[in-house]
Amino acid sequence: MSSFVKVAEKKETLKNVTDYITNVVCKRAELGYNYGVVLIPEGLIDFIPEIQNLIAKLNEILAHDVIDEAGAWKSKLEPASRELFDFLPKTIQEQLLLERDPHGNVQVAKIETKKMLIAMVETKLEKRRAAGKYSAHFRGQSLDAGYMYDCMYTSNVLTEKNSLLSEELEKCQTQLAAATAELEKSKGDHLDQ
Template sequence: MDSDYGIPRELSAVQKLRSQYQPELPPCLQGATVRVEFGDTTTSLDPTDAHTIGRYFPHTYGQPLAHFLRATAKVPGAQVITEHPPFRVGVVFCGRQSPGGHNVIWGLLNALQVHNPKSTLLGFLGGSEGLFAQKTLEITDEILATYKNQGGYDLLGRTKDQIRTVEQVNATLTACKDLKLDGLVIIGGVTSNTDAAQLAETFAEAKCQTKVVGVPVTLNGDLKNQFVEANVGFDTICKVNSQLISNVCTDALSAEKYYYFIRLMGRKASHVALECTLQSHPNLVILGEEVAASKLTLFDITTQICDAVEARAAQDKNHGVILLPEGLIESIPEVYALLKEIHGLHRQGVSADRISSQLSPWASALFEFLPPFIKKQVLLLPESDDSAQLSQIETENSWHIL
């Protein structure tokens, strides 16, 4: 990898001050002694899925949940672990970068050193591509010094982030065996943690000693459940966006002649758009989940926006701010079907300039209705999970024209 990963950063005065902040660990993770209670077995959210999940994950599904306990907890049968052998652990950044990624590595290194100073933490350079190629950097306190409490993923970097094909899984297995890793930590969102779950199953089947851990670091906040209160990075991104949206709201109110359409992160889940709405109070937000649940069409959403503009105009308010999640376009039934048809033609090897001529009649009619710049963007190659390149589709500009 021809890059300067891991070199010390030049920090501003504010960044130096920020780097001095020491996050507080929860009581159950403080100290070198580990107290853990093994509880009920893992289950599926929908009981009807249990058989299917158990069939695809026979080695990892149904394992007992581990509950870490504080020192003062009195739980009969809890295990107390005081002896810790040295571990070799690898860590890799996957998915879109999110605030807090560097602090995950900091916490990981700190935990390894507290439990056994002879432990080693290896960072894979360049994301999953570096994992396959076994390009590593040993993480030390000196290397981390200028990355603590700082944003970005530039300590290790990231590239294409998928560990799914047979070749990729085998390359990961080989890397973990060659490097004699006791653990592999994958930092990322939904797709990355899905890959981590599949890797854990594959490693268990292959009797590989490496344990796979997925850390939910994602802007979208779509990995919340009864065990994960919030994803790493979600709070920061919402606060930063809300501040910017509030500035735009002030500008709209000052000029009294503009409508601002703002597109926010959020693919399948509109959590960022909703949280920013609660913090900044725009005039309208369209949530992808509501669109999908109500099966709203492109015409329905356009009508909803126009009705809101008209209602405000009746109050002599010819300005406003409207929030849209980037995943909104995939939540609209007819647009979702169009994208699936386009992606199917991509898989057949049809070039982008010939796709429009091979669409079905209804899809062709919808495609021709779209603004020219949106046409080009929906023809882009899909992501590795077959979803559209939502970050490249200017949804917020399309409603200006429609």
């Protein structure tokens, strides 16, 4: 079962997802594993029910109203959605308000979910550090590897084909050099007669 389906079925909140990652980081630190990889599927943010509600309401507001600098538009959000919006890092708030796609929807691919989760985990870890519950060092790094891995297979195939072509080229060069030498020899033999 995909992580998207699990998150949606369990009605996980952004806080749940962040707490889960934070707990894993802390548990690994307790065991002396101060390193690790967390794979975050692209588009995860769109499968968290509370985020879906927030995005739907933002789409509705942006379709009919102007987002004012003072934030009066936030009064149109339900209390839970407003609290969630205010909880998000500023950069993610800005990304949620970016230009819509041609259908008027949030461009989910432009939301930096991984960086958002890193910032939120860092904040939780700092709170745990202040409470004396975490003492290790955390340095989250975001890597968009999906397309690199998609291309890796193609790259490997091209490398293999390139290698085979190089071998064939070397064979042709060897054969050409042998044929040229043979031609030179026969030319010399012909002149000697």
